[in-house]
Amino acid sequence: MDTKERREQLLQLLKQSQVPLTGTALANKLGVSRQVIVGDIAILRAAGVNVYATPLGYVIPVLQSTAVTTHFACRHGRDRMGEELAIIIDNGGKVLNVIVDHPVYGEIKASLMLSSRRELADFLRDSANSGAEPLSVITGGVHLHMVEASSEVILQKIEQELRTAGILVE
Incomplete structure (x- = not known):
């Protein structure tokens, strides 16, 4: 070939x-x-x-034609990364990426594409095994996630749960 x-x-x-x-x-x-x-x-x-x-x-992502997206600004340490991502996934969201605003390089974005507990578990295991720090370490824990969901109602629920957990930056 x-x-x-x-x-x-x-x-x-x-x-x-x-x-x-x-x-x-x-x-x-x-x-x-x-x-x-x-x-x-x-x-x-x-x-x-x-x-x-x-x-x-x-x-190659297949975005649903009815899907809606938004960015959530979050702040937490590495110890709460799993909790944050689980809140999004468990409430029907798909975490498309993570974005940080580096003081020298500007916006740094990494694709995540996490939509299930299994994908989350694999991601957390690989993250722990790599020894690499999350991108948010360079911004004091502050970062954005673009999240996709099938409705605005789901995004509102995710926002409320992140707020209740003290993860959402207001």
């Missing part, structure tokens, strides 16, 4: 998947190295394909 065919197959695998696919899994499926997949993803992005690299793997 040539490069063009491989990239077309890669794109189809990503479009058909309901869950994120790791670079290793894609490499095994297509018979190439993980680094080749990383390069192919970069080429697909340059061509305008909306591919997210999440902690769980690569994904």
